[in-house]
Amino acid sequence: MASNKDDSHPITLASGAPVTIGWCLREGTARLNAAGIKGARLDARLLLAAAIGKDTSYLFGYPEVEPSRENWDSFQEMVSRRIMHEPVSRIVGHREFWSLDFKISPETLDPRPDSETLVSAVLDQISDATEALRILDLGTGSGCLLLALLSELPNTTGMGVDISEAAIKIAGMNASSLGLDQRAIFQTGNWCSGLLSGWDVIISNPPYIGKNEITELEPEVLNYDPPAALFAEEEGMKDYRDLIPQAASILKSGGLLVIEAGRGQAGQINQVMIEAGLRCELAVKDLGGIERACVAYKGI
Numbered sequence: 001m002a003s004n005k006d007d008s009h010p011i012t013l014a015s016g017a018p019v020t021i022g023w024c025l026r027e028g029t030a031r032l033n034a035a036g037i038k039g040a041r042l043d044a045r046l047l048l049a050a051a052i053g054k055d056t057s058y059l060f061g062y063p064e065v066e067p068s069r070e071n072w073d074s075f076q077e078m079v080s081r082r083i084m085h086e087p088v089s090r091i092v093g094h095r096e097f098w099s100l101d102f103k104i105s106p107e108t109l110d111p112r113p114d115s116e117t118l119v120s121a122v123l124d125q126i127s128d129a130t131e132a133l134r135i136l137d138l139g140t141g142s143g144c145l146l147l148a149l150l151s152e153l154p155n156t157t158g159m160g161v162d163i164s165e166a167a168i169k170i171a172g173m174n175a176s177s178l179g180l181d182q183r184a185i186f187q188t189g190n191w192c193s194g195l196l197s198g199w200d201v202i203i204s205n206p207p208y209i210g211k212n213e214i215t216e217l218e219p220e221v222l223n224y225d226p227p228a229a230l231f232a233e234e235e236g237m238k239d240y241r242d243l244i245p246q247a248a249s250i251l252k253s254g255g256l257l258v259i260e261a262g263r264g265q266a267g268q269i270n271q272v273m274i275e276a277g278l279r280c281e282l283a284v285k286d287l288g289g290i291e292r293a294c295v296a297y298k299g300i
């Protein structure tokens with residue numbers, strides 16, 4: 001049963017009435033709305049739940065509970081950070097992806113819902129989910145793509161590679177917390193350099209934003225995602241041009257390559273895949289109708 005009061009540091013309104021979590025939610029929402037933050041109520045709810053160390057359903061169930069001074073201060077600070085356009089996921093340090101909880105850090109990309117298109121595109125190509133496949137994830141970041149796939153494919157193992165050592169550490173932590181560390185290896189590396197061949201499936205969501213697109217980015221992205229995870233030369237195409245031929249050379253015959261595409265890039269990616277000797281199968285659209293996952297096979 002929830003205690004409805006923390007007497008150690010009571011906080012009261014000028015009227016003498018106690019501050020409750022229901023009041024905090026309304027006040028936080030009002031501050032975010034006044035700063036023009038879209039989705040203010042949802043954000044306030046997520047931040048308040050994190051500040052008091054409970055899940056969001058607790059806020060609905062116990063609006064009369066009085067937060068401690070520490071929780072109140074923590075919530076105020078979180079709302080101030082959100083007003084500066086820091087994403088909620090960065091403030092609370094984790095993000096839900098494929099219904100799994102992923103720790104993130106300043107060195108990892110904040111996983112995007114659109115990237116779930118890549119996960120489902122891979123799963124759609126696998127006829128037998130019990131097969132023991134080997135998956136390579138290039139530019140793994142938080143490990144979200146590889147770990148989401150391993151969570152669906154019980155006999156599959158995988159390796160995630162990233163140029164960022166800090167990202168690799170976070171991916172390893174995520175594998176452990178999701179109970180997938182017996183089937184996943186993470187290591188630093190420059191795309192496929194030094195890797196052995198024979199992979200059944202290779203996936204990648206590389207940096208693909210051209211420097212010419214910087215002005216179109218939201219502050220949540222520009223100021224908080226690591227630049228090395230976002231930007232690529234040659235109008236966003238350079239990393240595709242580097243990694244696709246490398247991936248094609250270490251994919252096993254009949255193997256599957258699935259690459260995330262930025263808006264309007266699928267046609268050019270397919271061209272790079274064809275030049276690397278791959279057979280392009282399709283480009284899967286995300287919920288916004290953008291061709292998001294380019295699917296190709298080696299040989300046959």
Ligand SMILES: C[S@@+](CC[C@H](N)C(=O)[O-])C[C@H]1O[C@@H](n2cnc3c(N)ncnc32)[C@H](O)[C@@H]1O
Binds near residue numbers: 144162
């Ligand atoms: C767009 S993020 C994708 C992260 C994660 N896979 C996801 O979908 O959320 C691209 C990742 O590629 C990594 N990266 C950039 N250049 C690389 C390279 N040459 N070799 C390996 N990884 C690289 C970045 O550090 C970053 O983690």
